[in-house]
Amino acid sequence: MSKINDMSVVLEQYATANNLDTRISFHDKYSTNKLGFGNWIFSNYRIDKGAKVLELGCGTGDMWKNRESLICTCSKIILSDFSEGMVAMTKNNIGGYDNIEYKVLDIQEIPYENATFDVVIANMMLYHVPDINKGLAEVRRVLKREGRFYCATYGEHGIIEYLSKILSAYGVEDNINKNFTLQNGYEILSKTFSKVEKREYIDSLAVTNIDDMMDYIYSLSSMTSLRDSVPEQVIKDILMKNTIDGVLNVPKEYGMFISL
Secondary structure, three states, X not given: OOHHHHHHHHHHHOOOOHHHHHHHHHHHHHEXXXXXXXXXXXXXXXXXXXXXXXXXXXXXXXXXXXXXXXXXXXXXXXXXXXXXXHHHHHHHHHOOOOOEEXXXXXXXXXXXXOOOEEEEEOXXXXXXXXXXXXXXXXXXXXXXXXXXXXXXXXXXXXXXXXXXXXXXXXXXOOOOOOOOOOOOHHHHHHOOOOOEEEEEEOOXXXXXXXXXXXXXXXXXXXXXXXXXXXXXXXXXXXXXXXXXXXXXXEEOOEEEEXXX
């Protein structure tokens, strides 16, 4: 698939919050680690008083909800996304603050001067960037010398790998986007940043409602063809056969990198 088509798929997936909301609510409901990935991510941030913060790929902005005390300590926060729909959703969710701006922008062409930000954030989005090295060079450029770059991502041995194994008879492949994962992220970031640290979030899914699992599967861009090629009941039956005492246990692999 070409880079242009890759980005058109991304824009289609994130034109509205529907698919993203489905996945977020699913993880909230069935994750065994009740801290929550978003809370864990925030617990790893170091954002000092008066900091200037740029978030790339802000999605729905949900992670900034109920963080008024942190928001108010920052001198400036730019919440941005490649998708105009996501930016509109974030603005609606977070509301008006004198120190927050909402922007549609591309990580590959960040429209700010060198050494502008103390913190740059890019969670669960770097694997979508057509030229990731260019994007990271832009992040490094707009970061201050002692600034920190936080980027969360997934690993290669999580939900998609699990689904590809149990549904392999129906042509489901492990076609997860591996452009930036917990396995290769350190090497990629080290080309641009002098210091990189990886932190892992321990979690899994304990699913008790197969219909919810079906909704989650159909929300994934890599699984859209499954709806047309395999009867829904067939997939449900396979999922049910893999439950233990009414629970479908699904591995998760998530974490983040902190770069200086």
